[in-house]
Amino acid sequence: MENKSQFILNLKSIFFDILQKGESLFRYEDLSNHLGNLTGADQVIIYLKDEWKQAFIAEPNIAVSGLPSSFSYEAINDSEHLFNVTNNIKICRLDNGQAVIILLVQEDKLLGYLVLYFKKDQLNALSASLLNDLGNICSDIIGRINTLDDFLTEKDRYKLLFRMTEKFQNSRKMDLLLQEMLITLKKVYPGFTFFLLLSHDYKTDLALPIKDLDYTEEKNGAMQAYATGRIQVESRLKNKHSTLYAPLMGRQGIYGVLQVNAAEAVIFPEKELTFISLLARTTGGAIENVQLYQQSQQLISDLQLINETSHRLNSDLRLTETIKFMTEQIKDSFHAEEVGFILLSQEGEAFNVLNGSTSFFFTQEVTAYIELIKQKMIEEEEAIFIGDLLFPSKRGNTLFKSVMAVPMDQSGELHGFVLVMNCTPYHFTFESFKLLQSLIHHSTLAFKNSLLREELENLVITDHLTKLYSRNYLDDQVEISMNKDKEGVLLLIDIDNFKAINDEYGHQVGDDILRQVADIITNHIRSSDIGSRWGGEELAIYLPNVTADTGTLIARRLNTKVNSLTKPQVSISCGVSYWNDDIEDSYSALFKRADEGLYKAKNSGKNKVVFKKKTDV
Known part of the structure; x- marks a missing residue:
């Protein structure tokens, strides 16, 4: 064996040559081969720490009898195990040779193990001092390689995160935003699966892995993440599977949970938790911005609708023209299928459908709907919002499932109501219901004025006794x-x-x-x-x-x-x-x-x- 100084010089030269190739070309197999040539070992194995699997994994794959391809963190605490960490160097006798095991340690942090396997007694040529220097140099270089690898990995990840954030800034569509987040996740974690558990009903034409957030399961990880605003991890040690739940959180609230399923992972390393948390928060903030933008646009649209409606209603339209105009406004704004304006008698028993309502309200079938809603409105004395209507005596036979009914009252007196319907269950949102209430509230006085004006006109042109014209x-x-x-x-x-x-x-x-x-x-x-x-x-x-x-x-x-x-x-x-x-x-x-x-x-x-x-x- 060459002298110690020449050995060290050759060892450093090996590392220098490997690193000169560039980080993208670095392979631990090359390092193992060079170390084998330098030390005379028949095989060199480097066990590196894998935080995902909570184990030390052999690089490269080995085929040495008596040596494992990997072992868990718990195994290093087992005094009877092959690796005894009480000493930095240990020599083991194997059936077909011997192996020297060197701990790779940097700043009291265990990086892994370097194993030199000899078929014959060639180990005697390597002194303990030389082996110790070998371990120190390998620890230093592998530590630097790990640091560089972590840096380059983080660099690539944050580039992706930055690009995702740039696209978020230009996106006003929720489905494109969620799609971009999933694309970024798949690039960073190609072996994982993802689901989006959203806190509100969401419809999209894209094939996104979206699920409803289950509020009934209070103790599961998803609900814990949603309720606390902190990442939750569920680990299944038996099948080596972990699930992470990251809240999609903005400044004003939490809008859902990102579910990350990691197969073959015992635990999520801290740096991965930090990155996923940052990505989830970035997405939550973008969701919040999109929702605030959509809400502001909707508010502007709502105000324009109320303003335009009020303006038209104050332009002395005839009653039928007023009802027809309002019917079209409600159909367009709320995507309603049928809209009816119902006038009640003073006693509240009889009703009259005003001209301008949609055609269904002039059929015999509408009577059951009007009678049911009229009775509910008289009893409850407030507007009605039903997502899945069922007749008490005809369960399941209702054609129209989604119903909104808003009273037309003035000074506490109920004059009638507006009935808005759609066949699809839960078609109308609660925001739509509140807007309809506001719209009818602003319109009731105009309806009443139109009605009174036409009644007055009829009195002028109608004979009181015969009800014929004058x-x-x-x-x-x-x-x-x-x-x-x-x-x-x-x-x-x-x-x-x-x-x-x-x-x-x-x-x-x-x-x-x-x-x-x-x-x-x-x-x-x-x-x-x-x-x-x-x-x-x-x-x-x-x-x-x-x-x-x-x-x-x-x-x-x-x-x-x-x-x-x-x-x-x-x-x-x-x-x-x-x-x-x-x-x-x-x-x-x-x-x-x-x-x-x-x-x-x-x-x-x-x-x-x-x-x-x-x-x-």
């Missing part, structure tokens, strides 16, 4: 029709012998006869036709865009219906006149012809319909 309203509508339509028919009606009815039965029965005839007229003309009370027992009907023959046929049908439906029975006489845009005409002339037809019907036996042509005048 004569002034009919005059205006006929004038308008003769300017825009192509033709029309005017009917003047007189109840025969009405004075005799009053004399025989009294004025109350006379009033009732007027109401009966008015109801018959209302039920047998179109919504676009205009029935009015002309004065006294005289009534009038205007039929826009109707031919003379059709108008005469309608008059005769009314004559028959009055004869058969009134009690006490009465008859009517009717004068009919017609106009079209082929012949110059006027409303006064149209009225004069109808009046003459009525006069002729009354004076030729009554209970008749007389049509008066323009040429007959």
Whole structure:
């Protein structure tokens, strides 16, 4: 064996040559081979500390009888074990040779073991002093290599973390943010699996490993991490498996938990806990920023919705136009399928669906929903929010599962409610529910004003007794029709012998006869036709865009219906006149012809319909 100084010089030269190759090319197998050549050992094994597995692992893999490929930390405390750490150097006799075991220690920190295996008694050429120097130099160099390796690993990791943070700054979408975090984790820990346990319902089109956070399991690691804001680790020593739970925490709260599953890992080293905690906190802060941004955008949108709605409702819209506008606003803003505005009677028993509501509210099926919600609202005296609606007597048969109902009240008096529905269970969020309440609260006064305005208008243009239009309203509508339509028919009606009815039965029965005839007229003309009370027992009907023959046929049908439906029975006489845009005409002339037809019907036996042509005048 060469002298000690030359041996040390050669040893340092070996390390220098290895390190010159660059850290990416360094291999412990090369070091083992060089040390074997230098010491004359048949095989050199370096056991290095693996904090993940809590064990010392052989580098490179070995095939020496009597030597393990790895051993746990606990084994070094076993005095009967092959490795006795009471001394830095130990010589062991094996079946087919001998081995010298040198502890690799740097600053009182155990790095591992250097094992020199000899098939023959070549160990005698190495003095204890030389072996001690060998251990010191190897400890120093391997310590430096570990430090450099840790530094380069941390450098690469924090580069990835920095890039992830940069992308977070430019991202306003939660799914892309979570995806970027998982990509970073897979690059750092390619052998691990990950899950995101989120504290709120989250929908995404990306294939992300997302689970709901189970609030019922209070003692599991995920809930402990969520509740305390600290990393939790569950280790299973039998199958060498560890699970880490890191809270996704921002400044204002915790938004979920990152679950890291590490197979073949007994424990998470401290530096790994620090890195994963930093990554989880960075992600939690980014989630918080995205949510705050989304909340601010939603708040702006909500305020714009309320402002726009209030502005439109204060622009003197007709009631139907108001309801239709609000229906479209609610459908668009809340992704609702059906929206209904329900008006209640003063007693709260009867209800009326306002025009402008969606079509479902004018079907028979809606009655069950309205009755159920009306009853709940009267009993609970507050808005209703249901995620999965079930009828008490028809469990599972409800078409619409998600329901929001907000009362339209003023000064403590319930006038009606808005019913918003969707088929999907739990479709509406609680934030949507609060927004709907605010929207309806700001709109109720406008609804009431529109309703009162139309009621007032109806009072002005409607006869109180018969509920038919007034004569002034009919005059205006006929004038308008003769300017825009192509033709029309005017009917003047007189109840025969009405004075005799009053004399025989009294004025109350006379009033009732007027109401009966008015109801018959209302039920047998179109919504676009205009029935009015002309004065006294005289009534009038205007039929826009109707031919003379059709108008005469309608008059005769009314004559028959009055004869058969009134009690006490009465008859009517009717004068009919017609106009079209082929012949110059006027409303006064149209009225004069109808009046003459009525006069002729009354004076030729009554209970008749007389049509008066323009040429007959």
